[in-house]
Structures are given as C-alpha cells and as structure tokens.
Amino acid sequence: MLSYQHIYHAGNAADLHKHALLAWVMDYLTAKDKPLSYLETHAGRGLYDLSSDEARKTGEAAAGIGRAEAQNWLADGHPLMRAIGAIRARYGADAYxxxxxxxxxxxxxxxSAHLAELHPAEHEALAEVAGHATLYKQDGFAMARSVTPPTPRRGLMLVDPSYEVKSDYAEIPAFIGDIARKWNVGTLILWYPLLSDGRERRMHKKLQGAFPDALTSEVQFPPAKPGHGMVGSGMFTVNPPWGMAEEAARIEGLFRG
Incomplete structure (x- = not known):
C-alpha cells in the first residue's frame, strides 16, 4: 500500500519520542572515530514543512516538537535539537x-547510508535531500535483507513502517530475527505505535521473548483527535548502546510530567 504520507503527522509526539532517541544514538555512535552504516527501511521524504497545508490540517506537530520547544524539554545541546537547528538554518524556520x-x-x-522508500512522490522528494546515501525504490524489508550485513559492519538500522499493511505486526518479529542473525553487531531499532485496541502487544511479546536483553521504551499521549487509534509510541532496540536505557527513561519522564 502506498497511500501513507508522513507530512500529515510530521513532528508529532511519536516523532518526538522516536527522533530524540535516534539522534541520541547517532550522536553516541559517531563520537567514536570508527566508520558506521545507517540503514532505514521506510525513510519517507526526509524533510517536512510544518507550515504546509498538510501539516497544518492535523496540527499534530503542536503536541510534539511544538510542545517540547515551548516547555524546554530538550536543551539546545541535545542531539535532536542540534540536528533540527542545522536543518532550520539550511531550509527555514518551519522545516522539520x-x-x-x-x-x-x-x-x-x-x-554509509542505505535508505528505502517505495512511495514514488516520497522517494522523489527524498532524493533531493538524501546527500550521498544510497536510495532504494523498493520494499524496505527486502532492501534490509539484501544489504545486511553492511559495510562498515558497525552501525544501526531503523525499522519504521507505517503499519498500513496489517500483516506487519505478525511478520516483523521474524524479520528482526533474520536481520539480527545476519548482522549480530548491529543496533536494530524498531518503532511501533501503541494502539487503543492493543494489537501491537502480541508483536512486542514475541520480540521480547526472542531478545530478552533488548531495550523497550514506550510513552503514552492523548490521541491526535477523538477516536484516533494511536495513543502512544514504542521503540524496541536490539543491541542498545551503553547509556541508551538512561536516556530513554529520561525522555519517558518528560511525557509523564
């Protein structure tokens, strides 16, 4: 399915949770003078304009990055704020x-970077901002299986599907298991929604059973609108770097505050 476009949700509370931890991990990994690989299975367009009609239609960014900045959740020196500052300096104050x-x-x-995005318009937009990354206009799970283990072997993969394809919940545990066997030194980060009907719980239970030492970080927040099914955000990390658990707990505390 190719109907999902993230511009309607960019900068929302789930993005804040996901991107704060992703930026922290990237900052940690690049602090060492050793090359790494970054892989992303469902990359999207990469750059979003929060003043666009699509973003303004839902207003979800106000409850995410807007709230974080208004309440000073993340200091200027936080890796996510450094990245956002650089993006705004290049693309404008409303860029995310x-x-x-x-x-x-x-x-x-x-x-090295390997980015998969199947949606034609999203892929075209991604190509304009992806720099020297290798782009794949194909299924992200297939890309990951074909690229791993990457060169350099050190690095991380972000798995962030839209979950429009309902079978993702059933198939992701086997996918993560396959990648972990092929790339046992990689940090594998899976984002998933927390849903009012709890359909994600079976997937998470299978992942926990397969990876008892993995890190789970979950935050809850009000639905974007009455009746909306997503009520929180989850991050499941295989081979989390040292210190990530403490940073995840700190971010979780901000959502509870």
Whole structure:
C-alpha cells in the first residue's frame, strides 16, 4: 500500500519520542572515530514543512516538537535539537527533519547510508535531500535483507513502517530475527505505535521473548483527535548502546510530567 504520507503527522509526539532517541544514538555512535552504516527501511521524504497545508490540517506537530520547544524539554545541546537547528538554518524556520536527515546530520565521511522508500512522490522528494546515501525504490524489508550485513559492519538500522499493511505486526518479529542473525553487531531499532485496541502487544511479546536483553521504551499521549487509534509510541532496540536505557527513561519522564 502506498497511500501513507508522513507530512500529515510530521513532528508529532511519536516523532518526538522516536527522533530524540535516534539522534541520541547517532550522536553516541559517531563520537567514536570508527566508520558506521545507517540503514532505514521506510525513510519517507526526509524533510517536512510544518507550515504546509498538510501539516497544518492535523496540527499534530503542536503536541510534539511544538510542545517540547515551548516547555524546554530538550536543551539546545541535545542531539535532536542540534540536528533540527542545522536543518532550520539550511531550509527555514518551519522545516522539520525526518529520520534520514537526522541521521545525515551526524554521518561523517567514510560512513554509509542505505535508505528505502517505495512511495514514488516520497522517494522523489527524498532524493533531493538524501546527500550521498544510497536510495532504494523498493520494499524496505527486502532492501534490509539484501544489504545486511553492511559495510562498515558497525552501525544501526531503523525499522519504521507505517503499519498500513496489517500483516506487519505478525511478520516483523521474524524479520528482526533474520536481520539480527545476519548482522549480530548491529543496533536494530524498531518503532511501533501503541494502539487503543492493543494489537501491537502480541508483536512486542514475541520480540521480547526472542531478545530478552533488548531495550523497550514506550510513552503514552492523548490521541491526535477523538477516536484516533494511536495513543502512544514504542521503540524496541536490539543491541542498545551503553547509556541508551538512561536516556530513554529520561525522555519517558518528560511525557509523564
């Protein structure tokens, strides 16, 4: 299915949770003078204009990055705010970075990036801002299986599907297991929604059973509108870097405050 476009939801509370942790991990990994690979299975367009009609239609950014900035959740020195500041300096005050551009902010010469996006319009927009990343106009799960283990072997993969395809919930545990076997040193980060009907819980239980040492970070927030099914955000990380658990707990506390 190719109907999902993230511009309607860019900068929302789920993005804030996901991107704050992603930026922290990227900052941690690039602090060491060793090359790395960044892989993303469902990259989107990479750059979003929060003043666009689509973003303004839902107003979800106000409850995410807007709230975080208004309440000073993240200091200017936080990796996410550094990345957003650089994006705004280049693209304007209403620009918001998707995960590919957040990753690009931290990547260095010698690092590699592999980004998959199947939606034609999203892929075209991504190509304009992706820099030297290798782009794939194909299914992101297939890309990941074909690229892993990457060169360099050190690095991370972000798995962030729209979950429009309902079978994703059933198939993702096996996919993560396959990638972990092929790339046992990689940090694998899966984002998933917390839903009012709880359909994601079976997937999460299977993942926990397969990876008992993985890190789970979940935050809850009000639905974007009455009757909306997403009521929170989850991040499941295989091979989390040292210190990520503490940073995740800190971010979770901001949502509860």
């Amino acid at each position: 970075a998707g995960s590919p551009l957040i990753a690009r902010h931290f990547l260095r010469k010698g690092d």
